[in-house]
Amino acid sequence: MEIKPIAFYHGPLSEKFGTPRQAGIVPDLPGTVEFCEGYEPAMLDGLEGFDYIWLIWGFSLNRPSDAAGDGPFEGVASKVRPPRLGGNEKMGVFATRSPYRPNPLGLSSVRIASIDAASGQIKVLGADLVDGTPIFDIKPYIVYADSHPEARSGFAKERPEARLKVVFACHEDATDKTLRQILAQDPRPAYQDDPTRIYGLSYNGKNIRFRVEEDVLTVISID
Amino acid sequence: MEIKPIAFYHGPLSEKFGTPRQAGIVPDLPGTVEFCEGYEPAMLDGLEGFDYIWLIWGFSLNRPSDAAGDGPFEGVASKVRPPRLGGNEKMGVFATRSPYRPNPLGLSSVRIASIDAASGQIKVLGADLVDGTPIFDIKPYIVYADSHPEARSGFAKERPEARLKVVFACHEDATDKTLRQILAQDPRPAYQDDPTRIYGLSYNGKNIRFRVEEDVLTVISID
Numbered sequence: 496m497e498i499k500p501i502a503f504y505h506g507p508l509s510e511k512f513g514t515p516r517q518a519g520i521v522p523d524l525p526g527t528v529e530f531c532e533g534y535e536p537a538m539l540d541g542l543e544g545f546d547y548i549w550l551i552w553g554f555s556l557n558r559p560s561d562a563a564g565d566g567p568f569e570g571v572a573s574k575v576r577p578p579r580l581g582g583n584e585k586m587g588v589f590a591t592r593s594p595y596r597p598n599p600l601g602l603s604s605v606r607i608a609s610i611d612a613a614s615g616q617i618k619v620l621g622a623d624l625v626d627g628t629p630i631f632d633i634k635p636y637i638v639y640a641d642s643h644p645e646a647r648s649g650f651a652k653e654r655p656e657a658r659l660k661v662v663f664a665c666h667e668d669a670t671d672k673t674l675r676q677i678l679a680q681d682p683r684p685a686y687q688d689d690p691t692r693i694y695g696l697s698y699n700g701k702n703i704r705f706r707v708e709e710d711v712l713t714v715i716s717i718d
Numbered sequence: 719m720e721i722k723p724i725a726f727y728h729g730p731l732s733e734k735f736g737t738p739r740q741a742g743i744v745p746d747l748p749g750t751v752e753f754c755e756g757y758e759p760a761m762l763d764g765l766e767g768f769d770y771i772w773l774i775w776g777f778s779l780n781r782p783s784d785a786a787g788d789g790p791f792e793g794v795a796s797k798v799r800p801p802r803l804g805g806n807e808k809m810g811v812f813a814t815r816s817p818y819r820p821n822p823l824g825l826s827s828v829r830i831a832s833i834d835a836a837s838g839q840i841k842v843l844g845a846d847l848v849d850g851t852p853i854f855d856i857k858p859y860i861v862y863a864d865s866h867p868e869a870r871s872g873f874a875k876e877r878p879e880a881r882l883k884v885v886f887a888c889h890e891d892a893t894d895k896t897l898r899q900i901l902a903q904d905p906r907p908a909y910q911d912d913p914t915r916i917y918g919l920s921y922n923g924k925n926i927r928f929r930v931e932e933d934v935l936t937v938i939s940i941d
Contacts (some may be wrong), residue, residue: 496776496854497723498791498821506917517863540797541813544872548812549775551823567722568756574763587835589771589856590764596934598721598854600774602825604864612810631719631821631872633812634867639877640740647768654862 499632500629502530502615504552505635507673509626511556513682513696516578517592518603519621520655523678526607527624529613539612547636548602548617553629554599569660580650582647582685590649605635659712664690677707678712723852725753725838727775730896732849734779736919739801740815741826742844743878744899748831749845751853753838762835770827770859771840776852779824783818791822802880803873805908813872825861826850831844878903892937899923901935 508514508525508617515521528550530538542548545638575593588596601624608618617633629697653697657679663669682696694714728789731737746769753761765771791803797808798816811819819825827841831841840856880902886892905919913931917937920926 496852498719498721498823501790501820517860519863522808531790533789535791535796537796538791538810540808540810540814541872543808543872546869546871547815547866549825551821551825566756567724568758568761573758573760582916584753585763587761587763588764589761590768590858591858592857593922597724597854598774600855602772602774602855602857604866632819632823632825634815634825635813635872635874636866636869637815637874638867638869638871640742641763642862642867643770643827643859644865644867645768646769646859646861646865647845648769648861649764649858651858651860651862 498630498631500531500553501534502528502626502627502630502633504550504622504628504630505530506622506624506626507699508677509700510698511625512694513677513698514625515623515677515680516621517580518656520623520680521673522621523676524604524673526605526622526624528617528621529631530531533616539610541618542607542617542635543610545607546637547606548619549632549634549641550601550603550605550622550624550630551632551634552601552602552603552624553631554594555628556625557594559632570700571595571597577650579655586650600631602655604641659707659710661682661712661714663714665714665716666688674703678703678714681707681712683707721854723754723758723776723854724726724854725751725853726849727751727849728847729845729847729849730922731900732920732923735917736921737848738846738900739878741828741846742777743846743903744896745829745844746899747844747896749828749847750857751840751842756874757838759835759838762840765830765833765840768858769842770829770832772840772855772857772859773824773826773828773845773853773932774855774857774873775824775826775847777817777916778851779820779848794818798860799901799911800907802878809873811875818841823854823898827864830855843865882930882933884935884937885901886937888937888939897926901926901937904930906928906930
């Protein structure tokens with residue numbers, strides 16, 4: 496089956512590094528869903544009655560070789576290491592939301608901030624998408640069919656807590672709450688803990704450089 | 719982007735007519751997700767800790783002409799008539815879960831009844847899928863990212879109630895609770911209310927014939 500992008504996501508984060516690992520982890524992270532040519536404003540009629548939408552999107556940053564082969568499972572590892580298990584433990588790919596899956600489709604529920612049907616834009620909050628991500632479908636979030644607050648969620652029971660204190664050695668952008676929330680999540684791979692290492696994160700076209708010592712993340716420069 | 723089925727759904731309903739219109743409406747409806755060739759049992763490791771999975775699937779019964787054209791929106795109506803609004807009111811396609819959408823992808827959360835990793839089968843409950851539906855992805859249901867019990871759900875606020883009393887003029891299968899639940903939902907199109915009309919529903923390979931007068935559905939025969 497061939498599917499075509501109906502829209503693209505635009506947001507402040509242009510790399511996987513720093514992008515939240517699930518929807519809602521940085522609840523105020525702003526982004527925009529922009530429809531492609533051929534869209535009609537009437538396609539959004541009635542959406543104003545909903546708080547959330549589902550986005551079905553493509554993991555566009557996967558390497559092309561990830562999806563090589565004829566069968567759906569060829570070139571796909573059966574087990575992956577979810578970041579939330581510290582990168583040590585392996586889980587079956589279908590027990591995770593890993594990007595490296597037979598069909599590289601992502602699924603995220605995001606909050607609607609505002610809808611501009613005329614210009615084909617939906618402002619959303621809390622997406623876990625990289626800037627430029629293609630979107631293949633948008634559906635309204637229906638509580639009675641989609642919400643199971645009591646469901647057991649395996650190894651992903653608890654919402655990951657913001658675990659780092661963020662301090663700015665430089666004084667620019669120290670008041671950007673979204674940036675603080677992104678950094679507080681600890682974007683580092685779980686297996687890295689080197690206080691001398693300097694990381695760079697791309698945010699709104701700026702390069703945010705920081706290091707982490709124990710539970711304090713220090714922003715060194717913003718270029 | 720090309721996507722390939724990783725599994726197929728098998729269940730008692732082989733036509734759209736009678737198939738629940740959202741997941742969970744007939745909560746005990748049993749079905750099986752059967753993986754395609756190339757599947758590895760390890761792909762399900764860890765899924766036993768979850769109560770629900772997401773299925774991303776294809777509306778395989780849509781007519782091919784529905785998806786005609788080069789652009790993603792070509793040949794797609796901007797507005798549709800959701801059955802739950804009685805077929806009278808139109809809504810934007812992206813404010814509905816209509817099958818007739820630019821990319822004919824469906825999304826359903828279903829309860830896991832049991833997992834047989836060795837044979838590549840997941841028994842599920844409550845699916846709104848027709849027998850033979852191709853499945854393109856399976857993801858674990860993660861409460862903190864996926865469950866929003868307080869979200870406004872537009873025109874789909876309330877779970878549709880089973881509204882018909884079901885009586886069996888023939889005595890076969892009168893104890894089949896699932897069949898009763900399917901029929902009680904009222905499979906008829908909203909605009910039809912003709913007590914003399916006889917409907918046929920395909921269920922587990924049998925033809926269930928019935929008619930509806932006021933709030934009573936009478937099963938006439940089961941062949």
